[in-house]
Amino acid sequence: MPLPLYLLALALFAMGTSEFMLAGLLPDIASDLDVTVGTAGALTSAFAVGMIVGAPLVAALARNWPGRSSLLGFVLVFxxxxxxxxxxxxxxxxFATxxxxxxxxxxxxAVALTAAATLVSPDKKGRALAVLLSGTTVATIAGVPGGSMLGTLLGWRATFWAVAVLCVPAALGIFKAIPARPAKEAAAGGPALRSELAQLRNPRLLLVMLLGALVNAATFGSFTFLAPVVTDNAGLDELWISVVLVLFGAGSFVGVTLAGRLSDRRPGLVVAAGGPPLLIGWPVLALLADEPVALLILxxxxxALSFALGSTLITRVLYEAAGAPTMAGSYATAALNVGAxxxxxxxAATLGTTAGSLGPLWASGLLVLVALLVGFLFRGVILSDARGGSSAVRTPRPR
Known part of the structure; x- marks a missing residue:
């Protein structure tokens, strides 16, 4: 895989740390700013909503900008x-920040996903996506638990400062390694924006976006509220929150790495093998949450299952949107974050029910069930050969 992919992954490590770190900081933020934990959880949704709206909007605005300038500017604003x-x-x-x-x-x-797909041959998009998303999964292994521990020891604000500083080496790496190309050259030869937006009328694309959103909703729904499960249901000390986040992150890294080797050629295998266990796993976790050993294993x-299935579906988005070379990444980003x-x-709505802090786990199981039912009804889309059809559309060279 090309070196620029790993540099883009480094930037996503910083961003992934920020996106996921609230799972371990919500109680402290809620206490410090005098809001409920449920209200503080809206910070995760605010981030996701910003990405849903921002992905297509910013991608459309930046499609004619030089790639390096766009990527560098986004990191500095972040x-x-x-x-x-x-x-x-x-x-x-x-909330506004x-x-x-x-x-x-x-x-x-959005720009990085598009770049990742064009840095490799058309039949290796899944592997390229796996490398890129490894920045996010490593963030869940190291960045998020580290941020949670830093927040426990020094307060949640220290974690935000750490993310701000972490962006600096990522920006330097992008500036040094991503080649600068004139905007006119970058845009030459590509389809018009209207043509790229017209890809959203493709039922196959909309379906895989929906499935990706449902699986990601299940993942974020439980991940955001893992901290209360660890301390209230399992009865573990706050420092164990970091351990649980490390385990979830390690699993996600394994899942996205293994799926990256299969999602180009065998997406149906990943869905068929990973979907049912993922569905069963959430309610089982809810039932065994008071058993620390079972909690850690599950x-x-x-x-692993969440990211294997989710990354495979997002890879399918890139294949189905191959006719939108500068906007495909934004469609994949939107699908991810509608769920997020x-x-x-x-x-959060389940926290006030009799299920209490276990409510999110039951909700995640229901969301996966809906995804699998929809996927089964329209299984031809998922089981079709990822190398055929839209994936054969020519993609431009990286900007």
Whole structure:
């Protein structure tokens, strides 16, 4: 895989740390800013909503910009938003910084996903996506638990400052390694924006976006509220939150790595093998959450299955949107984050029920069930050869 892919993954490590780190910081943020944990959970949804709106909007605005300038600008805005967040004492301001950071993240991810697909041959998009998303999964292994521990020891603001600083080497790497190309040269030969937007009328594309959103909603719904499960249901100390996040992240890394080797040629195998266990795993985790050993094992397994299935579906989005070479990444980003926005909101609504802190786990199981039912009804889309059809559309060389 080309070196620029790994540099883009480094930037996503910083962004992924920010996107996921709230799972271990919500109780402290809620206490410090005098809001409920459910209200604080809206910060995750704010980030996701910003990415849903920002992905197509920013990608459309940036499609004629030089690639390096776009990527570098997004990283710097992302860093600045975290510096402001770390200094504020106002929940509305913190909420606003999450939206701004999400817009920057959306722009970066949309451009990076498109670049990743064009840095390799058309039949290796899944592997390229796996390398790119490894930045996010490594963030869940190292960045998020580290941020959670830093927040426990020094307060949640220290974690935001750390993310702001972490963006600096990522920006330097992009500046040094991503070649600068004139905007006119980058845009030459590509389809018009209207033609790329018309790809959204493709039922196959819309279906895989929906499935990706449902699986991601299940993932974010439970991940966002893992901290109360660890401390309240399992009865473990707060420092164990970091351990649980490490295990979920390690599982996600394993899942996305293994799926990356299969999602180009055997997407149906990943869905068929990973879907049913993922469906069963969430309610089993809810039933065994008061058993620490079972909790630790199941968190790892669910992380692996969630990211294996989710990354495969997002790879399918890139294949189905191959006729939109500069916007495909934004469609994949939107699919990811529709789920990331809806998941925590659905999960938060269950916290006030008799299920309590286990409600999000039951909700995740239901979301996966819906995804599998829809996928089964339209299984021809998932089981079709990923190398055929739209994947054969010529993609431009990287900007």
């Amino acid at each position: 860093s600045a938003a975290h510096a402001v967040a770390a200094a504020t004492a106002s929940f509305p301001v913190l 999450r939206v701004v950071a999400a817009l920057a993240n959306a722009g970066f991810l 968190v790892f397994v669910q992380g 926005a809806a998941g925590p909101l659905i999960a």
